[in-house]
Amino acid sequence: MFRRWARSVPLTDQDKQALAALPWSRRVYARDAYLAREGEPTSVCTVLLDGFAFRQKLVSDGSRQIISFHIGGEFLDLQNCLLEVADHNVQALNRASIAAVHKSALLDLMTARVNIRRAIWLDTLIDSSIFREWVVNLGRRDARGRIAHLLCELADRLQASGIADGEGYDFPITQEQVADATGLTAVHTNRTLQSLRKDGVISLSSNRLVILDWDRLTEIGDFNERYLHHSV
Amino acid sequence: MFRRWARSVPLTDQDKQALAALPWSRRVYARDAYLAREGEPTSVCTVLLDGFAFRQKLVSDGSRQIISFHIGGEFLDLQNCLLEVADHNVQALNRASIAAVHKSALLDLMTARVNIRRAIWLDTLIDSSIFREWVVNLGRRDARGRIAHLLCELADRLQASGIADGEGYDFPITQEQVADATGLTAVHTNRTLQSLRKDGVISLSSNRLVILDWDRLTEIGDFNERYLHHSV
DNA sequence: CGTTAATTTGAGACCATTCAATTTCGGTGG
DNA sequence: CCACCGAAATTGAATGGTCTCAAATTAACG
Numbered sequence: 001m002f003r004r005w006a007r008s009v010p011l012t013d014q015d016k017q018a019l020a021a022l023p024w025s026r027r028v029y030a031r032d033a034y035l036a037r038e039g040e041p042t043s044v045c046t047v048l049l050d051g052f053a054f055r056q057k058l059v060s061d062g063s064r065q066i067i068s069f070h071i072g073g074e075f076l077d078l079q080n081c082l083l084e085v086a087d088h089n090v091q092a093l094n095r096a097s098i099a100a101v102h103k104s105a106l107l108d109l110m111t112a113r114v115n116i117r118r119a120i121w122l123d124t125l126i127d128s129s130i131f132r133e134w135v136v137n138l139g140r141r142d143a144r145g146r147i148a149h150l151l152c153e154l155a156d157r158l159q160a161s162g163i164a165d166g167e168g169y170d171f172p173i174t175q176e177q178v179a180d181a182t183g184l185t186a187v188h189t190n191r192t193l194q195s196l197r198k199d200g201v202i203s204l205s206s207n208r209l210v211i212l213d214w215d216r217l218t219e220i221g222d223f224n225e226r227y228l229h230h231s232v
Numbered sequence: 233m234f235r236r237w238a239r240s241v242p243l244t245d246q247d248k249q250a251l252a253a254l255p256w257s258r259r260v261y262a263r264d265a266y267l268a269r270e271g272e273p274t275s276v277c278t279v280l281l282d283g284f285a286f287r288q289k290l291v292s293d294g295s296r297q298i299i300s301f302h303i304g305g306e307f308l309d310l311q312n313c314l315l316e317v318a319d320h321n322v323q324a325l326n327r328a329s330i331a332a333v334h335k336s337a338l339l340d341l342m343t344a345r346v347n348i349r350r351a352i353w354l355d356t357l358i359d360s361s362i363f364r365e366w367v368v369n370l371g372r373r374d375a376r377g378r379i380a381h382l383l384c385e386l387a388d389r390l391q392a393s394g395i396a397d398g399e400g401y402d403f404p405i406t407q408e409q410v411a412d413a414t415g416l417t418a419v420h421t422n423r424t425l426q427s428l429r430k431d432g433v434i435s436l437s438s439n440r441l442v443i444l445d446w447d448r449l450t451e452i453g454d455f456n457e458r459y460l461h462h463s464v
Numbered sequence: 465c466g467t468t469a470a471t472t473t474g475a476g477a478c479c480a481t482t483c484a485a486t487t488t489c490g491g492t493g494g
Numbered sequence: 495c496c497a498c499c500g501a502a503a504t505t506g507a508a509t510g511g512t513c514t515c516a517a518a519t520t521a522a523c524g
Binding site for chain 1: 317
Binding site: 174175176187190191193 | 501502503504505
């Protein structure tokens with residue numbers, strides 16, 4: 001998290017110590033476990049330490065829309081600081097460990113320290129930018145484009161956070177989850193992934209994603225990393 | 233804007249005066265005029281005083297996705313405070329007057345005044361929540377649902393901001409713009425609106441929207457106002 | 465009252481869905 | 495180490511919602 005923030009906000013050692021000194025409580029969640037539920041009052045903010053998580057909303061016919069994926073080092077719910085009721089669900093994607101702190105403690109620290117205040121606000125603003133890009137992805141791209149774009153985003157974020165390990169990426173997301181994130185069905189997601197594989201753009205199997213032709217994938221997904229605001 | 237904020241953050245008269253005392257510059261934009269362009273460096277934050285505006289992104293094939301609509305009293309680009317480059321475009325929907333202030337002035341005021349700081353962050357967090365709901369709208373609802381949901385949201389926000397005037401709403405959004413916001417084509421938007429009219433749910437013509445059966449419309453659009461966080 | 469933008473209509477094509485059934489994979493216990 | 499199991503991935507065929515491409519009609523505006 002510090003590494004990510006350091007790209008834009010100059011945190012001092014004091015800032016880092018103050019943040020680390022908060023009364024964090026750690027916890028491990030099993031796959032698919034709910035970290036937060038829509039409609040519940042908010043109390044804490046949560047950093048994902050290890051594993052993957054995602055946010056989602058359920059619609060009246062029972063189907064699910066995934067709104068974002070999260071990787072280690074990212075906050076899952078900073079909006080809880082000011083919003084009293086959760087407006088969406090948060091679930092662990094695989095076995096995930098987190099650290100949670102009461103929102104009032106975080107708010108106090110934000111009052112005391114400008115840099116942390118800025119870093120946290122910036123975090124929520126970048127989240128927001130990613131949501132906007134997802135709106136575009138769902139609204140104006142076909143199946144190939146949507147999936148290609150999602151893969152580009154995840155690869156880019158994994159790379160930027162240093163979680164990637166050379167050849168390819170750890171990719172624990174099922175095809176059904178990709179479908180729920182891209183507004184498609186699992187069946188069509190499957191066929192679309194096959195078509196990307198057949199074209200030699202990606203290789204995806206056993207929870208491992210290798211991007212064989214990055215330029216091609218960004219072209220298919222119309223991907224431009226600007227919205228991720230890596231350098232503010 | 234003060235009215236909107238008052239629902240959640242207790243602004244004092246001093247807060248309001250300090251905000252009003254900033255070096256605002258007013259300006260009027262014609263229909264479709266660009267207030268901001270993707271890729272440009274950011275410098276100011278803008279309040280929409282009168283009229284409508286929307287944010288959009290263009291994709292590689294030339295089509296446009298509208299990301300949000302804005303009505304009088306709303307900030308259009310608070311993210312500019314911390315993001316150096318705009319990641320989307322902002323356009324006036326009809327003749328719109330705005331007030332802009334340099335982002336550094338706003339940041340300074342936020343440093344000085346907790347309430348304003350909270351109100352502004354909250355504003356961006358609610359924006360974010362609306363983007364999330366749009367992701368759900370585009371990903372998991374059919375044409376009728378998407379359009380019904382959009383109408384519910386706009387009606388609810390117009391009502392909440394006191395812009396509504398009894399019978400129906402001023403609705404200067406063209407069918408093509410509704411299409412660009414819902415990820416549909418103008419043709420299909422037209423047919424879907426007709427079907428909603430035929431069912432006696434809405435009446436929409438000459439820039440005037442009347443919701444004849446609110447319960448029915450919210451049911452079709454699977455609309456739940458929670459995500460608007462009217463009461464925090 | 466003329467001109468342009470916006471809305472409306474029709475018909476055919478296509479992308480994605482639905483519904484089932486089958487195969488493969490990952491993990492578990494014998 | 496293999497047999498087994500449920501989850502995940504894959505396949506097929508038919509259906510359908512939405513798109514595309516024009517063209518016609520209506521509304522808005524100076």
